Structure formats: structure tokens, C-alpha cells
Amino acid sequence: MQLAPLICVHDVPASSRWYQRLLGCHSGHGGDEYERLNAPDGHLLLQLHRWKVDHDHGPLGDVELRPYGNGVLLWFELADFDAAVERATALDVDVVRPKRWSQNGNWEFWLRDPDGYAVVLTSPLP
Template sequence: MQLAPLICVHDVPASSLWYQRLLGTHSGHGGDEYERLNDADGRLLLQLHRWEVEHHHGPLGDPGLPHGNGVLLWFELADFDAAVERALSLGVEVVRPSQLSENGNWEFWLRDPDGYQVVLTSPLP
């Protein structure tokens, strides 16, 4: 089984570039309405969908409500320190600076351009 979260965003191309820079992913689809972000091995990591586009499924959410309330996008990265540097170079809003968790791995909490909470972690020991 593989998890493939989908989030709604206001600007799919801009969010795609932002996540590509942050996570070191690449575009697996491209476009103004929908994007698939893949890792170096081609695995799907994250899907982006424009709020206003309904396609065949209808609306996916209400853009007037807080984005991602109660949901964290959690990414375990082998290059954690480099990912934190990339995040800082993007000028992210830091929610919690780098800290060692009670599980023994490092975490860095931030917000993406649409206000979703993102957590970067080092691998678990």
C-alpha cells in the first residue's frame, strides 16, 4: 500500500515548484489544474489540485475554510538538514524550528504557501 495525499491549492504550478524545491521531487503530470509530484524512483508522493476545478467528481473542498485543519503533511527525508536549508531559503513560515523529537528523530514544522502545515523529519533511528 502507498499513501498519495491530495491537497487543494490556489496555484498548482507555483505550489508544484515550491514542493519540488522543498522536497527534491519532480513533476509527474504538470498543468494548471492538477499535478502529481514523484520522488527520484517515480513513486507518487503528493497530488495538487486547484480549488475551483471540479472535473467529474465535483468540488473537493471549500476554499473559504481553514486549509488542512487537523492534517499534517509529514515527510521523512534522508537529507533532512538540506531540506531544512531549502525550506529556509524559500522563506517559509516556521511553526516549530528544528528540534529532536521524543522518538529520536529531528523535526522541522512549517507552513506551505496555501497555509497547510508541513513537517519535515529525519529518518527514525
């Protein structure tokens, strides 16, 4: 089983570039309305969908309700955690919690993406 989260964003290409820079992933689809981001090994990591585009499934959320993803964290465990934190710093992200040692025995760095979703980068869990 594999989790493949999908989030609604205002600008799919810009969000795609942002996540690609942050996570070191690549586009698996491309487009203005929908994107699939794949990890370096090719597995699906994250899907992006433009607000107010319903394709054949209807609306996926209400663009007026804020904050987006309230109560949901996009949690990425990264082998290259320190490099990802450097990439995040270069992107001038909105830092929620700076790099810190977690009680779970790994490093964490909490931030917000351009649409305001909470993103957590972690080093591999022990």
C-alpha cells in the same frame, strides 16, 4: 499499499515548484489544474489540485473554510533532512516549530506551505 495525499491549492504550478524545491521531488504530470509530484525514485509523493476545479468528481473542498487541512499534517521523512531544512530556509517559509530533536529519536522541522497547510520535515526514524 501507498498513501497518495491530495491537497487543494490556489496556484498549482507555483505550489508544484515550491514542493519540488523543498522536497527535491519532480513533476509527474504538470498543469494548471492538477499535478502529481514524484519522489526521486519515481513513486507518487503528493497530488495538487486547484480549488474550484471539479473535473468529473465535483468540488473537493470549500475554499472559504480555513485553515486548510486543519488537523492534517503533511509529514515527510527525508534521508536528506538537513538539506531539506536548508532549502526551506532559502524559501523563507513560515516556521511553525524550528529544527528540534523529537522525543521519537529524530529531527523535526515544522512549517506552512504557501496555502497554509502544515508540513513537517523529519530525519529518518530510528
